[in-house]
Amino acid sequence: MFAKLGTLMDRHRWPVIGLWLAVTVAGAVFGGGLFDRLVETSTNRADSESAVAQRRIDELAPQGSMVIAVIEGREVYDGGLNASVSKAAQEIRGMPGVKEVNDLYTGPGGQIGADNMSTTVRVELDPKLGDADREQLEDKVKARLEQIEAPSVKVGGTKIAERAFAEQSVHDLAIGESVAFAALLVALVLIFGGVIAASLPLAVAIVGVTGSLLLLLGLSHVTKVSEYSLNVVTLLGIGLAVDYSLLIVARFREELLQHEPTEALVTAVARSGRAVAISGIAVALTLAGLTAFAEPLLAAVALGGAAVVVLATLAALTLVPALLAVAKNKIKPAGEGLWKPRGDRNLLARLATRAQKAPGPVALGVTIGLLVLAAPLLGANFANSDARALPHSNEARQAYDALQSKFNNNQPEDVVVLVEAGPERADVRMFMNQINGELQTYVFRLEVRPDVPKGYTILDLTPKGEVGGAESGELVRRIRAMQTPFAKSVTGPTAEVIDYRQSLAERLPLAGLVVLLVTVVLLFALTGSVIIPLKAVLMNLLTLLATLGVLVVVFQWGWGQIPLFFDSWGGVDLTTPVLLFVFIFGLSMDYEVFLLARIKEEYDQRPDTNRAVLRGITRSGPVVTAAAICIGIVFLGFTFGGLVAVKEIGVGMTVAVLIDVTVVRGLLLPALMTMLDSWNWWAPPFLRRRPAPPTRSTVVV
Known part of the structure; x- marks a missing residue:
């Protein structure tokens, strides 16, 4: 099937490239419209107690959006400050849509800060205002408040903070993509030893970004797409597009050592295409499993993420072979750059050799080490982010901090x-x-x-x-x-967190079952074994727990504040572990499939498990390492933004990839496969497949 696909892409290269070029142009032209349709998406289900109660309260006693100014640096009873605040309050009261203004001088509810050098102005807007009118009035009120004559006037409020979150999210996306693409170009040139080969994965990544915007724009007409999900989904799409493209390009360069370019292209697609397809299906179905949680935010990530993964997979299976068909005579065979498929000294090969010499102690040591990394989870505080998730330089964040420290004594809502x-x-x-x-x-x-x-x-x-x-x-x-x-x-906010946790806990078994079935079914299709998929689930679980433990240390304990430029708010966003659960299980399938596909080739040629494991890891190790470097670069790019929640995903996925590709795939996988030996390939009699006799297309030379 995939050999035929390679032949078709070689034969019809220009129509295929033209089709994807049209997608890219359409995404570039129309995709920008998505940013005007992004909305805040609730983390709570509509039927939760807190959500139902809040809707009823909004009907009975609606409260409008609050704009709050914190005025600092001038004695509160200074005549000039009194006059400036009073004038601003009177002008704001006259603005259509303003319901009430509270300040120290002209209305009730005046406040004096703990330092006696600060006060507030609180403006409540009409709750009947639509979103567009409310935002316009918020901007008008904010601009007038900032004209008050004081050394410092910081303006914030819940809705203003939400808008700041959205604007910061778009800003972070641009920074993350810029950093990722620049670093990826350098890394890919070093890996492939040439600009042409390096540019192919980047071309697919660009298609992935613009195509993702187009897909999400379409989804925004049938469901809500949030600013947060845009960042997360785009990050995932870029990483997978590069991963899948890199696998096919690397295999093509390897096949060039033995075949002329056209045959090398067909063989590369035949051998790598199946792994890419299985991995793409696995990640898409795993993401779709997020819908089991029924929370609006997770549902938006599930739909958008699954669509973007399908797009990245299709682009890798069609656009990459078409581009290779055009540039095949200009791409150098493997052996140049860092990627050397025949070397026996690559990182994973060295780790696997050590693991096979002492499989029991290695497996035990790795397991204990990962559990030690997971230990901080015992004291984890998973909660919803608030204004503290914004960078400290943001005015809405500064207003929140000033209110809490000088007026609210850091009391909870x-x-x-x-x-x-x-x-x-x-x-x-x-x-x-x-x-x-x-x-x-x-x-x-x-x-x-x-x-x-x-x-x-x-x-x-x-x-x-x-x-x-x-x-x-x-x-x-x-x-x-x-x-x-x-x-x-x-x-209230605390009740919402409790309801969110309870909902996630209730539905986690269902989501876990989806992930388990996807992993078992697809890896069984690849290997014909039921032991290997179950082992993969356990290894992925260890990776997830270790990653979450590291996140607690970095973000909740605040150990990463200086290098990552953020202020810890004493917790980890409650959505982060759920997304990492799906992403880690999904993306770990990439490396599992890449390695097992090659190990299975070796085992089919000669059924010796230890030999097949070492040769498979030796041959596929470099491309897995290269893929990990590239996707790690993508995720690290998103730590340069300001939103703490997005930093958590970026750091979490980078740590997970690092752990997975070195410790888990390099040590734990070969150690366990060596210990199990022929039991690796066990399956119940009614599921066993009769192996096909070796053919020229399946023999690895």
């Missing part, structure tokens, strides 16, 4: 309780007294929200402790557990 009964009822008053009494360890302040329709009560509870502290979560759990004669529900 309120836990909100919706009671479906009026405050005049005795049992409702008893409930509030119970909270103030039994839960005084966790509650700093209880306030009854005014102007709530009759028959309902909304309680705003300020928890004790700091942002992200244990007190907030315990307060939510205890209130939900309290028995009351009326219906009640709890919402």
